[in-house]
Amino acid sequence: MTSPAALAKQHVEETQQVLREYILRTRPGGVKGYDHDALCDLLEVDDPSRVIFEQGRGRQAVVRVFPVNPLAKMRAITLEDLVMDENGCIRIGSYYDGEPLRMRVHDPETGNAQRIIIFGTTGAGKSRALQAFLAACKRNGIVVHLADLKGGQSVPEAKGNVATHVRTLNEAMGLLRAAVKKAEDRFNRYADMGRSGFLINNPDRLEYVVIDEANRLLEKGSPFRAEAARLIKELGRTGRSVGIGIVLAAQAGHLDELGGSDTLRAMLKEGEVILLRWSSQMMASLVGDGLLPSGEFLQPIPKILGRARRIQRWGTPVDRSAEKPNSQGMCYHLTSARPTSMARFFLIGSLAPHDGYDPEIRKLYGSNAPPGEALRLIFPPPKEGGADSDDDFEYDVDDEDDLERLPETPKTNTDRILDALADGPLSEQDLLATLDEDGGKEVKRGSIRTTISNLRREGKIAPKDASGLITLG
Structure with a gap:
């Protein structure tokens, strides 16, 4: 049987043969930054995604020009990919050269x-990347406690396939408190046993706390920001040594948006950090946070692969109806041995949307019950006489209707604009009309224009063009 790794390499070799290759000798220390568009112009290539630059060790670098981007098509993930190997790894995708x-x-x-x-x-x-991790955990007998903070819509197939499944900020905090308590209990139990580390399945299972849309929990303005950062830091420090790990999936472009903790920053520098398509301002933030070595450069991941930048003559009709984002899953594994090599996740799930759960993703999980037992969520006791009690109360997951609900933090103008543009480009007038109907506070045209200008500088909204429409970057 052909291995998944061989299939990936075969795909590159057979369908994405290198058109041109240039081995460069660079100045001492290597290339610390370059203009990718200028390089493409020098090579007379009008599709930037076809050109791959990679800095090697020492003074060598390579530039490869492909007929099409070698990651443009990716095979589907297999059950064999999800099996943990002797090094504790799963295969999640392929680098552009087939590795x-x-x-x-x-x-x-x-x-x-x-x-x-x-x-x-x-x-x-x-x-989709998170779905692969969750399915792999179930297949390998790893217990998962999941908070899907997009109301359960981000990874819907995970429901019933993880030990604990929650959907609100309040429930996510109860989950984190329970996980930290479980880690502390294990720590004390192992100390009594004279054990200095975790032995998988002897007697305890490996477990993970997974927070999807973690930025909603940790961003400025969140009522749980400080406590959530502290609990995640504690899991990263204590939990990992007793077999309880932490996974965060977030839209944040800076660690300050994830609690701003120095300990959290150090924790992630030593973990597995994967960067998918990012905004234009994220590069400096990654260097500043220490997640990317100073001077290193990541080739941009375009939203649309294969789109050539050509000037059209006045009045020449241009059909862009077939253009749509097609770079989902392209990434960099920043803490791997190849932090600046472009890669892509295997295809996970169906290409077309489904009316309900995606059957291909459900197949990855399998029909067996998930390993482990649900955590009993822990919530602070109600205030009595103006002061908190020192006692810890525990509530079952099913008791959520009895819990005190905190009001949601109002959305900022930035969030409201980005949400409005998520369904497609809008004119300024249509954007104002959409904001008037979204239930938020009334906003003035001048305020909206200022926010849009700031978002353009951050790369979250595309520069102005002849259409006059406002679109996501």
Whole structure:
């Protein structure tokens, strides 16, 4: 049987043969930054996604020009990919040259669980990437406690396939408190046993707390920001050594948007950090946060692969109806041995939407019951006499209707504009009309224009063009 790694390599060799290859000798220390558009212009290539630049060790670099981007088509993920190997890794995709892209789920040498974060803008493929991880956990007997903070819509197929499944910010906090308590209990129990580390399935299972849309929990203005950052930090510090890991999937472009904790920053520098398509301002933030070495450069991941930049003569009709985002899943594994090599996740699920659960994703999970037992969510006791009690109360997941609900934080103008544009480009007048009907506070045209200008500088909204429409970057 042909292995998944061989299939990926065969795909590159047979369908994406290198058209041109240039081996470069660079100045000492390598190339610390370059203009990709200028390089494409020099090579007379009008589709930037066809040109791949990679800095090697020392003073060597390579530029490869392909007929089409070698990651434009990717095979479907297989059950064999999801099986954890002897190094505690699963195969999640392929680098542009066919080398398998792996994610470490367990470190057999230390026994540690991992700390994983997946960054990316809207539509970059975070949810599908997370589905692969969740399915792999179930297939390998790893217990998962999931908070899907998009109301359960981000990874809907996970419901019934994980031990714990929650959907609100309040429930996510109850889950984090329960996970930290479980980690502390294991820590104390292992100390009494004279054990210094975690042994998988002896007697405890490997477990993961997964927070999807973690930016909603940790961003400025969240009522749980400080406590959530502290709990995640504690899981990253104590939990991993007792077999309880943490996974965050977020749209944040800066760690300050994920709690701003120095300990959290250090935790992620040592974990598995995967960056999908990003905004134009994220590069400096990654360097500043220490997730990308100073001077390193990542080739941009375009929203649309294969789109050539050509000047059209006045009055020449241009048909762009077939153009649509097609780079979902393209990424960089920043903490791997190849942090600046472009890669892509295997195809996960069906290409076309379904009226209900995606059958291909459900097949990845399998029909067996998920391993482990649901956590009993922990919530703070109600206030009595103006002061909190020192006692800890525990509530079952099914008791959510009895819990005190906190009001949702009002959306900012930035969030409202980005939400309005998620369904497609709008004129300024149509955008104002949409904002008037979204239930938020009334906004003035001048305020909207200022916010749009700021979003353009951040790369979240595309520059002005002849159409006059406002569109996501």
